Amino acid sequence: xxxxxxxxxxxxxxxxxxxxxxxxxxxxxxxxxxxxxxxxxxxxxxxxxxxxxxxxxxxxxxxxxxxxxxxxxxxxxxxxxxxxxxxxxxxxxxxxxxxxxxxxxxxxxxxxxxxxxxxxxxxxxxxxxxxxxxxxxxxxxxxxxxxxxxxxxxxxxxxxxxxxxxxxxxxxxxxxxxxxxxxxxxxxxxxxxxxxxxxxxxxxxxxxxxxxxxxxxxxxxxxxxxxxxxxxxxxxxxxxxxxxxxxxxxxxxxxxxxxxxxxxxxxxxxxxxx
Amino acid sequence: xxxxxxxxxxxxxxxxxxxxxxxxxxxxxxxxxxxxxxxxxxxxxxxxxxxxxxxxxxxxxxxxxxxxxxxxxxxxxxxxxxxxxxxxxxxxxxxxxxxxxxxxxxxxxxxxxxxxxxxxxxxxxxxxxxxxxxxxxxxxxxxxxxxxxxxxxxxxxxxxxxxxxxxxxxxxxxxxxxxxxxxxxxxxxxxxxxxxxxxxxxxxxxxxxxxxxxxxxxxxxxxxxxxxxxxxxxxxxxxxxxxxxxxxxxxxxxxxxxxxxxxxxxxxxxxxxxxxxxxxxxxxxxxxxxxxxxxxxxxxxxxxxxxxxxxx
Numbered sequence: 001x002x003x004x005x006x007x008x009x010x011x012x013x014x015x016x017x018x019x020x021x022x023x024x025x026x027x028x029x030x031x032x033x034x035x036x037x038x039x040x041x042x043x044x045x046x047x048x049x050x051x052x053x054x055x056x057x058x059x060x061x062x063x064x065x066x067x068x069x070x071x072x073x074x075x076x077x078x079x080x081x082x083x084x085x086x087x088x089x090x091x092x093x094x095x096x097x098x099x100x101x102x103x104x105x106x107x108x109x110x111x112x113x114x115x116x117x118x119x120x121x122x123x124x125x126x127x128x129x130x131x132x133x134x135x136x137x138x139x140x141x142x143x144x145x146x147x148x149x150x151x152x153x154x155x156x157x158x159x160x161x162x163x164x165x166x167x168x169x170x171x172x173x174x175x176x177x178x179x180x181x182x183x184x185x186x187x188x189x190x191x192x193x194x195x196x197x198x199x200x201x202x203x204x205x206x207x208x209x210x211x212x213x214x215x216x217x218x219x220x221x222x223x224x225x226x227x228x229x230x231x232x233x234x235x236x237x238x239x240x241x242x243x244x245x246x247x248x249x250x251x252x253x254x255x256x257x258x259x260x261x262x263x264x265x266x267x268x269x270x271x272x273x274x
Numbered sequence: 275x276x277x278x279x280x281x282x283x284x285x286x287x288x289x290x291x292x293x294x295x296x297x298x299x300x301x302x303x304x305x306x307x308x309x310x311x312x313x314x315x316x317x318x319x320x321x322x323x324x325x326x327x328x329x330x331x332x333x334x335x336x337x338x339x340x341x342x343x344x345x346x347x348x349x350x351x352x353x354x355x356x357x358x359x360x361x362x363x364x365x366x367x368x369x370x371x372x373x374x375x376x377x378x379x380x381x382x383x384x385x386x387x388x389x390x391x392x393x394x395x396x397x398x399x400x401x402x403x404x405x406x407x408x409x410x411x412x413x414x415x416x417x418x419x420x421x422x423x424x425x426x427x428x429x430x431x432x433x434x435x436x437x438x439x440x441x442x443x444x445x446x447x448x449x450x451x452x453x454x455x456x457x458x459x460x461x462x463x464x465x466x467x468x469x470x471x472x473x474x475x476x477x478x479x480x481x482x483x484x485x486x487x488x489x490x491x492x493x494x495x496x497x498x499x500x501x502x503x504x505x506x507x508x509x510x511x512x513x514x515x516x517x518x519x520x521x522x523x524x525x526x527x528x529x530x531x532x533x534x535x536x537x538x539x540x541x542x543x544x545x546x547x548x549x550x551x552x553x554x555x556x557x558x559x560x561x562x563x564x565x566x567x568x569x570x571x572x573x574x575x576x577x578x579x580x581x582x583x584x585x586x
Contacts, residue, residue, distance in 0.1 A: 008391035015392050018383055022402055022459070028427065029416045040419070044430045091307030098300035106308070113315070115569065117520060119541060120561045121318025123554050124325055128318065130335075146310035177299030206409045208523045209541075213549055224411035228527050231415045238419050245412035256407040260400050263407070267464075268471050 026249075033057070033243035040238040056243035066247060068219060069226040073205055074251075076138060076222060080145040080204035081197050087146050089193060092155025093185050097162060098177070110149050118144065119209070126213055140214045141222075145204060151196050157269060158192035159185070195266030198259050202252050223248040326558035335552060348559040358560070360535050361543035362567075367450055368539065369518040369571075376458045376514060377507070380465035385499070387466070388473045399470065403463035410460070414527040417456040418443070428455075443529050446536035453524050453537060461517075465510050469503060476502045508579045515575070516568050540564045 028047070032040045033056060035049040060066040094100070095107055125143070126135070134140035162185065170180045186193075208224045215221055221229070227244050234240060256263060326348055328334075334341040352358045383402060387395055405413065420427050421442040429439040442452035476498065484494045500507075522541040525531050531538040531546075540560060548557030 004391075011386055011389050011392050014386050015398055018386070019398060019401060022405060022463075024427075025413070025416055025420055025459070026405070026408075028420070032419075041425050043425055045425055045427050087307045087310055090303035094300045094303035098296065098303065100297045100300035100304075103300075106304075110311070113311075115572070116319055117516065117565060117568065118315065119520060119544075120322050120558075120565050121315060123318075123548050123558050123561065124321035125314060125318040127325075127330075127335075127554065128321075143314050146307075147314040149311060149315070152307060177296060177302075181303070202407055206407075206411075208411055208526075209545070213545075224409055224523075227409075227415060228411050228523075231418070231527060232530075238425075241415050242419070245409075245415050248409045248412040252407055252409060253404060256404070257400070260403075264400075264403070264467060268467065 026253075029242050029245055029249075032239055033246045035239045037237070037239055040242075041236070056237075056240040057247070059240060060243055060247065064230065064244075065218075066226070066244065069221050069223045070247065072215075072220060073222040073224075073248075076141055076211075077201045077204040079138065080142050081200045083142060084145045084148055084151055084200040085193060085197060088148055088151035088196065089155050089186075089189065090181065092152045093159045093181065093189065095152065096156045096159035097164070097167060097185075110152065113149055114153075122210070122213065129214065135214055136216045136220055138220075141211055141220075144210055145200060148200070151200070154196055154199075154266060154269070155189065155192055159189060162188055191262065192266065192269075194259065195262045198255070198263050199266065202256065205252050322558045322561055325555055326562050328555045330553075330555040330558075332552040335554070344555070348556045349563070352556065352559055352563065357535065357538065358543060361538045361540045364450065364536065364538055365519055365521070365540045365564075368454065368521055369515055371450070372454050372457060372518045373511060373514045375454060376462055376518075377465060377510060379458050379462040380510075381469050381503075383462060383466045384469035384473055385495070388470060399467065403467055405460045406463045408460070410523045411527055413460060414456065414524055417459075418528055421452050421456075444533055446534045449529055449533060449536045453521075453528060456528070457518075457521070457524060465514070468506060468510060472503050472506045473499065508575065512572050512575050515571050519564065519568050519571075540567075 028045075031048055034052045034054070035046070036051065036053050036055065039046060039049065095103065129135055129140045129143065134143070166184060166188075167180060170184050175183070205222075206224065207222075208228070211222045211225050212228070215225060218226075218229075227241075227248055230244060231241055327343060327345060328341050329344045329347070330341050386392065387398055387402075392398070419425070421429075423429060423439060423441045423444060426442075428442070433439055440448055442448050480498045480502075481494055484498050489497065520541050521539045522545065525537040525539055525542050526545070529537045531542055541564065544557050544560040544564070547553050547560060
């Protein structure tokens with residue numbers, strides 16, 4: 001019995017230790033962002049600000065154009081989410097529940113395509129969009145989110161569980177396929193739609209390589225691109241960079257914490273079933 | 275957008291759907307998505323192969339007439355480029371150290387969190403996962419300061435133990451381990467959740483039986499846990515290899531490929547070749563080599579797994 005309690009204490013201590021390692025960096029980031037200039041550049045590193053100040057947040061929004069970047073990130077992530085849902089949800093449902101010629105062959109092709117990293121197509125896609133005049137536009141930044149094979153799979157996997165009788169009953173009642181999709185299918189798919197929306201929103205918000213390439217003008221930068229550029233110019237300004245990092249991370253972290261059930265459920269469904 | 279299109283197509287089929295109208299409706303549902311995948315994924319990937327056989331550069335960008343077909347010259351030149359080999363070696367190092375390190379961390383955390391006696395398990399689960407959803411660029415900037423030679427908290431901890439400070443990102447011998455510390459911190463929660471989900475499917479009876487047979491914690495892990503998670507372990511390691519082969523933002527933000535090109539990864543090399551020097555033909559060749567490497571490693575992993583499965 002005593003060895004059990006020792007084990008329990010040790011395991012709980014181990015968890016607390018991991019929690020410290022995981023959460024300390026994020027907590028420190030927030031704390032330093034409220035310190036006055038130069039306060040964090042001392043040894044040993046301070047844990048809390050001597051006096052709390054908002055000067056770096058003010059500076060970022062007033063002189064560094066952070067408001068613009070925040071808006072770009074928000075607008076792009078929102079549009080990417082809407083577009084990705086509009087393109088992948090009907091397709092995922094059709095692959096699961098509607099019979100059409102060549103369905104299984106197309107699906108096999110899509111499965112095979114999953115092993116190809118999207119980065120390979122980056123350069124031709126850039127040239128293609130350049131021809132279309134979409135470099136340095138929102139549209140150019142949004143394009144990759146339309147072609148999400150992963151999203152299609154996620155929806156298909158979930159839609160497989162819709163009972164055929166339910167769809168048949170609606171058909172006998174005289175509903176068209178479009179009506180069935182809107183009135184019967186969409187409500188049942190609601191949990192996976194929330195999950196997919198969350199994935200796309202966070203994915204678009206956090207994306208770096210593609211916006212870095214396609215958004216060439218500073219006024220179109222998203223937060224990550226702007227932050228990377230800013231960090232090269234302001235290496236010494238620890239406190240300001242931490243404020244920038246907080247602005248970038250806080251929205252997605254809050255969104256994740258609010259909807260974590262949907263996120264984790266979808267993530268496990270996507271990876272465990274392949 | 276699509277929903278509107280499809281209803282328009284499906285509307286003539288008011289009466290209980292005949293086969294043909296249902297087929298048409300189905301195509302209405304999948305067409306937008308398939309067209310987008312074809313246009314913005316399939317075509318670019320195939321053109322990348324063609325592009326890699328041309329000398330597409332900044333002059334061709336100005337006037338497409340300047341493009342010439344050069345066969346395998348880009349590949350030949352790559353194999354003769356020392357920086358390409360440095361990038362390959364660095365990427366290999368990242369993967370060879372990073373994959374086992376991250377998987378062991380994830381698995382360790384999962385095993386600990388799976389213990390009944392641990393309190394507030396759902397809370398920890400979410401917290402350990404949180405770094406995964408944070409913006410990579412932002413947390414990379416954060417870690418730059420955690421790793422700072424003079425003021426960084428990591429060196430403070432090291433010095434408190436009486437050891438000398440380390441110039442983490444400033445010398446070639448520690449730059450890769452330093453970036454890996456950050457990467458593992460950021461991603462271990464992902465695989466941890468997957469392992470946890472699988473561990474929870476292992477029946478308690480198996481552990482009970484092993485305990486009665488006198489198996490200690492290690493033997494229980496070796497003979498009960500490990501066989502149960504083996505398929506997941508394979509899947510996770512394949513995905514991790516692909517992930518570690520595609521590191522880009524980490525070196526871009528933290529080291530710009532330095533010091534002494536010790537953190538130039540293949541993708542970073544491709545980015546510079548393509549979008550700094552505008553050698554798009556050559557950069558496409560880099561992308562293809564990377565893809566083939568990932569594919570090769572994946573096939574080897576599958577073969578090894580098959581072998582081991584056959585032995586047991």
